[in-house]
Amino acid sequence: MIKKIILISTITSTILISDTNVTTLGEEAIMSMVKSLKHTLKGAIKEGGMVNGANVCKDSAVAVERDVNSKLNNIVVKRVTTKPRNIDNTPSQDELKVLNEFEKTNSKKSITIKIDENHYKVYKPIYMEMKVCVACHGDEKTLNKRAYDIIKNNYKNDKAIGYKKDDFRGAFVADIILKP
Ligand code: HEC
Numbered sequence: 001m002i003k004k005i006i007l008i009s010t011i012t013s014t015i016l017i018s019d020t021n022v023t024t025l026g027e028e029a030i031m032s033m034v035k036s037l038k039h040t041l042k043g044a045i046k047e048g049g050m051v052n053g054a055n056v057c058k059d060s061a062v063a064v065e066r067d068v069n070s071k072l073n074n075i076v077v078k079r080v081t082t083k084p085r086n087i088d089n090t091p092s093q094d095e096l097k098v099l100n101e102f103e104k105t106n107s108k109k110s111i112t113i114k115i116d117e118n119h120y121k122v123y124k125p126i127y128m129e130m131k132v133c134v135a136c137h138g139d140e141k142t143l144n145k146r147a148y149d150i151i152k153n154n155y156k157n158d159k160a161i162g163y164k165k166d167d168f169r170g171a172f173v174a175d176i177i178l179k180p
Pocket residue numbers: 050052053054057058061062079080081083084085086087089126127128129130132133134135136137147151160169170171
């Protein structure tokens with residue numbers, strides 16, 4: 001348990017939290033990232049179909065990550081996967097262990113790892129839960145060909161294909177440094 005920490009909320013106000021559960025803190029940060037990413041992807045697909053989604057994704061996903069993280073204090077949220085499309089989402093050794101654990105158990109529950117006294121990582125697994133995911137991460141049968149042409153052009157070493165609906169895809173990681 002943590003005595004007292006100050007968190008700048010995702011809105012703007014400063015909230016003083018005592019005895020905060022670090023898992024909740026991480027999960028909340030991840031939720032705000034999930035919301036923003038989904039909102040951006042949905043908007044792009046609605047506006048111009050899957051091809052537009054593929055185009056928008058390249059710049060927007062990274063911009064959304066930066067924007068959400070800039071509003072979080074002492075927390076950085078990122079995505080990691082063993083088959084990255086964006087090379088920046090390659091896991092470190094400690095993150096790889098947790099990914100393997102999810103892969104084995106297929107658990108939907110988040111995992112919190114204490115790195116040291118004030119440093120934690122909260123992991124939330126990502127599954128291919130929505131049908132739309134396979135249009136850009138699926139196999140020959142499910143990939144949207146025109147969208148994937150664009151993706152392949154943008155990510156020469158793309159590994160993030162071959163997934164089926166409900167497959168384990170990776171995890172969100174909230175990297176949390178607590179201020180004592
Ligand atoms: C319109 C195409 C498109 C759709 C639909 C799509 N993605 Fe992606 N996805 C991308 C692109 C492009 C990237 C690389 C850009 C980025 O996010 O950094 C990416 C990256 C990711 C990453 C980060 C790891 C990596 O490989 O770099 C995860 C995790 C992910 N997608 C999961 C999903 C899930 C789950 C769904 C369904 C809800 C989904 N994607 C739907 C195009 C798409």
